[in-house]
Amino acid sequence: MDRRRFLQWGSFLTVSVATTGLAGCGSDDAPATPGSPAAPDAKTDGTAPFAFAQGVASGDPKPDSIVLWTRVGGADGKQAVPVTLQVSATADFAALLVNTKLSALPDWDYTVRNKVTGLAAATTYYYRFVAGNVASPVGRTRTAPAPGTPLAQLKFAFITCQDWSVNHWAGMEELAAQDLDFVIHLGDYIYETVGATFQTGKVESRHGQLKLPDGTARADGARYATTVGDYRYLYRSYRSDARLQALHARFPVIAIWDDHEFSDDCWQDHQVYSADDDQTPRTARRRGASQAWFEYMPADVSIDLANPSFRNIQIYRAFTFGQLATLVMTDERLYRADHVIPEQAAGSEIGSRYFVPKATLSTLEARKINAAGNALTPVSLLGDAQRGWWQEQMRAAATTWKLWGNEVSLLRMQxxxxxxxxxxxxxxxxxxxxxxxxxxxxxxxxxxxxxxxxxxxxxxxxxxxxxxxxxxxxxxxxxxxxxxxxxxxxxxxxxxxxxLDQYLLNADQWDGYNAERKSLMAFLKAQGIANVVALTGDIHAIFAGPVMDDYDAATPAPVMVDLVTAGLSSNSFHSYFKSVVDSDPAFSAARALVYTMQNGAMVNTFNSTLKAFNPWLKLVDTDAQGYAVVTLTTTRLSCTFHKLKPLVAGSAPALPATASTLTVEVQAGTAAVNVV
Structure with missing residues (x-):
């Protein structure tokens, strides 16, 4: 690796130190009149002006730091673009705490990520970037309270599953108008596939059809992102929406990925589009997906492109908010073992990932554990190192609440x-x-x-x-x-x-990694760790309930709570099962378990079917899009699930976009969910 390339890689996540003066680190040649950047007329060379078409963003709030992000458009694709970052404690930028020169590099798709340190805890800041004569939109962010600080309340949202090509994004606009401390994104920020059957049909007209620059064709006619250029294109396209930009500009976002940032239902660097697909590692594809995520997410993580492994990035990390909450964000794709029943053994995803015979899975899981000398490694979702880290984070947390940013549901669904x-x-x-x-x-x-x-x-x-x-x-x-x-x-x-068997509906969730789930619950019980609540996405439905120590025991005991939000813009969990009973003759006779027709209208029976066989599910809505807002105090966690109105004639609903709300509460000291 030559010295120039090393410097470019090493400088991509830059660091600035906030000061109390009028200029921050490296600001010797700051633009004139920094409080009022020039109008975006043109660059000095007479070509088209620079632009900030993807807006600005902040993320990973710590008591003394925040990561700030933007992307500069209008460059020639070869040369670096000088960019100035300005940070102020006031919206008018009258006094600058940071006024530092950075570079937007073509190697990183002209994205800029800068970590500002030396900030005050629990404080609101404003920031913007300047390239040439053009200023970016102004972003607003907020640092975390210092550990141990008494907090009366913490309020945040958690969201997931925002498919550009399905339904609408009015929920983002509604969220941006709320008063929140931060937003948690649980993954599926992009969808790697375009033109799939589930993406055709009802989508808002303002979202044009996506066309990957490279891509690979699937047998069903869809194409999936394959190169880093494909993934960058998706992030640029998604970030072009003003509502997503507004959400990022308003609140710091703490993000983790799920599967679609790489490949649907993936594990490690393997894709599973067909029964024998995961026999071949897709290391280059995985690395490209990880690099694009790193470039476009304002996350306080690092990536090592000199490392040839697909595990050249670590995104699991933890946050503390005063004395009130510890937030542990896990990565449940990069380290997970293959599904216990491989697709090629089942012949398809049915029987491997979906509608899996419970006894068969249990037998094979036990066999794998035994062959590994009782180690969880071959049946682990977190991987050994991350599982140990999770346990230490939970054990050492000195806060009232321990929140777990968890991509796939812990709740048994049988x-x-x-x-x-x-x-x-x-x-x-x-x-x-x-x-x-x-x-x-x-x-x-x-x-x-x-x-x-x-x-x-x-x-x-x-x-x-x-x-x-x-x-x-x-x-x-x-x-x-x-x-x-x-x-x-x-x-x-x-x-x-x-x-006529006992089935697990989704073995891509924790149900498919039951031994490790039991191990984690046993750890919490043995250590006496209370007030653990998972914040979950992925499944495109609303669920809430206690997580049991052993779902197969005669009397399962609750250990923690799982709150699952619906996808912000996705097809619902119910719609997938409706499609199966409508199209597969083997399941058509079971249609009444999913829906019935009464007076020409569809009635969802899937909710009651699930509750009948899973008594720990205290709240179920399998046919929803939406988001969740949590209000946290020392004595209570209140979570309100917002169910969004449907798309109408290609247009997102006018605000308020929420059609209805469902609220649950968790009292401190209990592992129980109360529906309000």
């Missing part, structure tokens, strides 16, 4: 196929014959016994219905009447026998 089908058929019988309605619970139990027996003896899908006949005999329906009038009707409702 389905007992036998019980679910029995309940579905019993409900249909009761609905068709009012005289049978009082017998619905008994019919459900009888049908479950009959279905299990039929599966065991091979007579399914034509059970003998001995238990059901006995129940119906009490209602005056004898065997002959049952055979003539009801048997065929019931048989027609029965799904594929494969559904």
């Amino acid at each position: 389905l007992d196929g036998v019980q679910a089908v029995a309940g579905m058929v019993a409900a249909a019988l009761a609905g068709a014959n009012a005289a049978l309605a009082p017998l619905q619970p008994a019919m459900t139990a009888a049908l479950a016994a009959d279905l299990a027996a039929a599966k065991a003896d091979g007579s399914y899908p034509h059970p003998a219905y001995a238990a059901l006949k006995a129940v119906l005999a009490g209602a005056g329906i004898d065997g002959a009447t049952f055979d003539a009038a009801l048997r065929g009707q019931i048989d027609a409702q029965l799904p594929n026998a494969a559904l």
Whole structure:
């Protein structure tokens, strides 16, 4: 590596020290009249003016520092652009705490990231960048309170899943108008795929179609980002939206990535678009995705491009806010092991990542742990080093609350196929014959016994219905009447026998890494660590509930709480399951478990299905887009989930964009969720 390249890499995350004078570090040649930058007319060479088309941003607030970001457009792609950063304690920039010269380099897509140190804790600052005669928009940011400082309250939002090509971004505009200390972004800041089936249809007209400069075609006609140029294009495009710019300019953002910043449902440097896709590492693609994230996120992390590994960046990190909260942000993609049931073993993502037989997963997980000498390494989501770091952060936290920025849900989401089908058929019988309605619970139990027996003896899908006949005999329906009038009707409702099992709905979440989840919960219990609350995204739905020490125990005990927000702009969790039961004959008979039609309108039954088999789910809305706002005090955590209005005729709804809210509370000292 030559000296010039080393200096460019080394200087990308620059550091400035705030002062009390009129100029900061390195400001010998600051622009004239720094308080009033010249109008953006033209550069001195007569070419088009520089521009700040992606706005400004700040992130990772510490008591004495903040990271400030921008990107300079209008350069020639070869030469560095001199940029001046100005920071002030007042919006008019009358006195500058920082007035320092930086360089926007083509090696880093002309992005600038500068860490300002020497700031006062719990203080609001204003910042802007100047390139040539052009000033950027003004950003506002705020440092964190010093550790141990008594705080009456902390208020912040957490968001996730903002697909450019699905639904709308009015929620960002609504968030930018609120009074928050900071925003947590839990990943899926971009979506690496364009033109996918799930991205076609309803999207706001102001978001034009994306076209990757390189990209790789998938079998379904979609294209996915492959090069660093592709990922940079996506970040530039997403940041071109004024609403996302306004959110970044208003609040410091603490961000982590999930999967789509690289590849859907990825693990380490492996993609899983097809059953055998992850047999080949995609190291160059992973490194390009990581570099683009590093360039465009105002995060206090470093990257080593001289390191050929795909793990040349570490983004897990922690923050402290007075005596009130510790925030631990984890990376749940770069270190995770392959899914316990590989895609090639299952034949597709069904059976590997989605709708996974619980017993099969448990058996294979135990086998892998045993082969590794009882180590969690081959079944870990965090990886050994990060898991140890997480434990130490939780153990050492001296704050009332321990918040966990956690990408994928910790809450068990399971389905007992036998019980679910029995309940579905019993409900249909009761609905068709009012005289049978009082017998619905008994019919459900009888049908479950009959279905299990039929599966065991091979007579399914034509059970003998001995238990059901006995129940119906009490209602005056004898065997002959049952055979003539009801048997065929019931048989027609029965799904594929494969559904008659116990399933985990999503093994890409913590359900697929159950042994490590149990280990983390056991650590919290053994150490007596209370008031742990996970802030989660990824699944495009709203969930809230306690995380149990062992979901398979006879009496699971709550250890912590998980709060899951819906995607800000994504297809809902419900929509994916609706698509499956509508298109896959193997699951079509189970449609009533996902939705029914009443008077021409769709009724979501998926919420009640999930709650029936997962009693720890205290709040469920599987068909939502939105965001969450948390108000934290020493005695209570209050979380309000905002459910957004739908897109109308290609336009985002006028403010307020919120259609409804759902609020839950967690009292200090308890691992319980109360729905308000």
